[in-house]
Amino acid sequence: MTHNGENVQVGVDIGGTFTDVVMEVGSAQHSTKVLTDYEFPEAAIIKGINKVAKSAGISLSEIDLIIHGTTLATNALIEREGAKTALITTKGFRDVIEMRTESRFEQYDLNIVLPSPLVARQDRFVVDERIGADGDILRPLDATELEELCKRIVAAGYESVAVGLIHSYVNPEHERAVRECLSRIAPELSVSISSEVSPQMREFQRFNTVCANAFVKPLMASYLNRLVERLQAEGTQCPVFMIHSGGGIISVESAIQFPVRLLESGPAGGAIFAASIAQSYGADEVVSYDMGGTTAKICLIEKFVPKTAKTFEVARSYRFKKGSGMPISIPVIEMVEIGAGGGSIASVDNLRQLRVGPRSAGSEPGPACYGLGGNKPTVTDADLLMGKLDPKNFAGGAMTLDVAASEAAVQVDLSSKLGIDVPSAAYGLAETVDENMCNAARMHAVESGKELSDHTMIAFGGAAPLHAARLCEKLGIGSLLVPPGAGVGSAIGFLRAPFGFESVRSAYCRLDAFNPAQVNAVISELREEATNFVRQGAGDAPLEIECVAHMRYMGQGWEVPVEIELRDYAEDDGATFRQLFDAAYEKLFGRTIDGLDVEITSWSLRAASTVPPVKRIIPQEPLREAASLETRQLFDAQLGRFETAAVVERATMEPGDYVEGPAVITERETTTIVTSSRIAILQVDGCLLLKTKS
């Protein structure tokens, strides 16, 4: 392994359309995009790796490390193509995953349809047992009944079994007994238990999470085993690791046990990519902005660490609306995703308002200007009509865009209905989608107790650099970074991720009855679990460990995460926790509340290998004006009119070269718009830094 003494690392991201492969040989980077192969995803990976290896001039046996992330598990849940799965649950609670939260995600629509449960009713079985909220056994398991049930399930030919019992996060004894019984009868059967997959309180979320794990487990196991074999057959000799939803790396074996942890690993890679850029610029408060064909994703990064959450939703079925998907309780990099992408379709509603998305023309038929049969006006059509895109030089000239088709689509669907000309309608479309993204970012910031105006934005993904400068104007953000390689950001991000794992557990403790023994036990269990996962990849490398207590005033429903020291706690440490909580609460809401006790509801602990320090970059001042070969008319949204804009090829720029807005900076994968209020300066690492003109 290694090539001429340099480390060779490969990042692979399987997305819905493309499989991205990035190879780093020392500091040199080689990347490619190949079409995703749905039947044999590993085939596309092999193809991509061979391609980059060839361009890098190395043999596959020289690769030191392969890190892989994939949307396959997510897709399996969205498409409902997984194993024939049974759920065993507590008697009296057979319908938890189908009753959901007993609510409608859209108040004013009388015709909504709720997503069907992952495991249908006839595949859900009950055992007569019950554990209490404190972990006491209120009704013991009956061994004979259990044995009969397990035999029935095995005989019925289920490929995978999920076990979710009430209060198992406090006492997993019964779930383990069910697994043992199943394994005795059918040793090869795939079994997932909720107290291992997601030991968090709230039965709907936990049961759904264990069902999702069971549902994708056989599929992911077979895929990952095939992948490892194929890679070896192709001559690689290195280990393969997986990126997980929380943004760390785990072994393939762990991934096979807990495939639900692989959900959203691609977007997680994007956030890590942004975090590593943030670190090299020393940007403490960052909002990352990723925009592709269908959606835009926004993530907050504080002190170079993407914000995480303990639960999220996949497979939203109704306009990306909260509540219309299925909840998954695992540690995850928290992102807001809205239906705003290059392919998002605009229309006029009966309030004569312009609306954009969430319906998307996707890549087929695509925006009207692709000339592939799409005739609806999309964000990309508006970008073209506003001069942001060059019709003759799209995707490095691979495609010619049809301006007339964009005009026709905007004319028919927007202009004629609003009684205005095409450029105005195009402007209205772009402003609307930009505002939608800003609103999503603002809401997310509020929910996190943040003020966006003091953040730096990092933009990547094919469509983001076209809109990012305008977003910064609207959000009052002063600095924007557009890194190179924005099209394969997630795969690059994989290579920046630490070996890391986050363990989460619900364990209740009131501070006025602070129980140091319980607290110390929970922390040490979490620590052991998390470090075990990390050691599989990181070996004996030093680890960073971060422990968080999730706390609230008694009676509240939303917890404030409070970072705590990792040490043995004593009787009088209730006061320590109280002080930490008060400080955190005040920071978020501006005040504390007297006379109320505080409770800890759950804990999370993240262990990660230390990442090699990132080389700090001193921001480059503008030195020379970049050479511009041509100009074109570009609509400037803030000024509300077309301006003559310089067109500069990014590849011709040297560090220190600057372009004053209005300007367009082109490259194969995307185009960066420099609005008239900004100046763009190329940095030593190839990033474009867009700042407010002084």
Add this chain to the structure above:
Amino acid sequence: MSKFLQDVHMQIMWNRLISVVEEQAVTLIRTAFSTSVRESGDLSAGVFNREGLMIAQAVTGTPGHVNAMSEAVGHFINDIGRDNIFEGDVYITNDPWKGTGHLHDFTVVSPSFRDGALIGFFACTAHVVDVGGRGFGPDANEVYEEGIFVPIMKFAERGKVNRDLVNMLHNNVRESQQVVGDVYSLAACNEIGHRRLMEMMEEFALVDLEGLADFIFDRSGKATLAAIEALPTGRYDNTMRVDGYGSPIDIVVTMDVCDDHVSIDFDGTSGPSPKGINCPLIYSVAYACYAMKCSIAPEIPNNHASLKPFRVTAPKDCILNAQRPAPVSVRHVLGHLVPDAVLGAVHKMLPDQIPAEGSGALWNLHVSVRPLAGDLAPKDGGKRAEVLLFNSGGMGAKPSGDGLSTTAFPSGVHSMSIEATEQVGPVVFWRKEFRERSGGLGRQRGGLGQVVEISARDGHEFHFNAMFDRVDHPPRGREGGENGAPGAVLLDDGTVLATKGRQHVPAERRLVLKLPGGGGYGPVSERSEEARADDKHYGY
């Protein structure tokens, strides 16, 4: 700037304004103590112009506050007096007739000043944990028994909090720290709204909100009128009988659809109840409007102009327009049934669009658990606790498909996790699952109800406040569809309990609630073979 570009700006500011009030609502959820606010979104938030007309309302929230809050701000301006409004003021009330229908909801209004001039108001409403009195239940005979009544007054003047009021609150309610905490939260969330508004006005160089309000009112008014114009004019009526407290209640709806408005009148509806299920008009109006908006103009945001064309009236001697001092604590039971009554009339106007009747009112279960005394007392002394749980029956079948099982309608609340609920107090839920065969049969089947079984943990007993309906009068099917299964309130030994009022469940017994299923749609003979096979296969 062209007219259109101005329009685009206006539209963007409109969206921004909705996002401002949304932030206001989210802040409230994050800091609230009341279970129904934090778990279930029982709140609302909105912004008003100088005159006190609602410009925008948060989407987060429950329909009971639609319109109710819209009217409330007018009352505040009247009662406080325009000359008495200063920068830094915060106003408050829980007047059921000027707020949102019962004492448990506090409404807080804050004037918004820019450069010393009044430009508008922020308002928000939330259900608090306790207001003293008998607690949350239907048993009071007059509103005086239901708790502390705070008329419209200043919670703060020029930034200085009214300590006397805080002191009064502290001494008149249970869980007083939480209640006072919630009131401060309400004030704080208006403050957040104000801050965001100032940023927005800065960005768009606005001096006041009047131009934007005019634009919003113009667009929403026209769109609502266009929706009304498309309706067949005429008079449509409906009568729906429900259980009430002690004697059945008829809800009688007469809907007149005219060219430029729809009026809904409740003349003929039963008189007020001696117990706390009465609805102040403001709350009945809110749910009547909700039904209309759902059926004819769901996508138009709520504001003064989009609500104005719906005129709702009720005679003074009726349960949907109860007068002070009628008890109103659990006004939601009747209020939640109003939409089905109105939708029945809408169905006559717009056939094949409106679902059958559903379970309607939530089956809120408020349990007070106490340790047993004497020999049976738990060794560790046991635990007292108040436990609240929301449960929903089935929705009516839709013309386009089966009804949603165990789903709240019209309320916008979410249910709570059983595991989280059992952490609150010494209760055990033995069962919470679908009630099989409870959906009314039909071409489209009604949604299923559910069965809930609950007991106290060893050494404890409990009381609960029943506020359940649709036991004697199940949700009716439509167009030949069969009725949903009626609800039932029992002990596990078969004892039948009352559907309203405070009752005892002994230590060794379980309370069993069987929630109603939704009504079916169309004759069952037309149900497809496939759907029948599915019902059987899934055990629905």
